[in-house]
Amino acid sequence: MAKVDKKGFLHGKVGPVVYSVKWQQQFVSEKATDVKQTSATKESALEFGLASSSAFVIRDAFSSTCFMSDPGMINRLNVAVLRCIKGKKK
Secondary structure: OOEEOOOOOEEEEEOOEEEEEEOOEEEEEEOOOOOOOOHHHHHHHHHHHHHHHHHHHHHHHHOOOOOOOOOOHHHHHHHHHHHHHHOOOO
């Protein structure tokens, strides 16, 4: 059930529709549906999550010595760590 706040904006769900407010604007979106994932998809997501978490620890360890980075550095490091986990060469 959606509720109206003091400014007249709706918050909450009404059937399959979800109302929210961001940046002083009303947003309406459809409720997410269940996603059917195969075991291979789940395994891949687990591997990427492990690689991403490990890459974050590496970035955090080097953050005190390396102040310059480009926007793609995070993605490249994630891919490099993922390759190490999978044991694949470039």
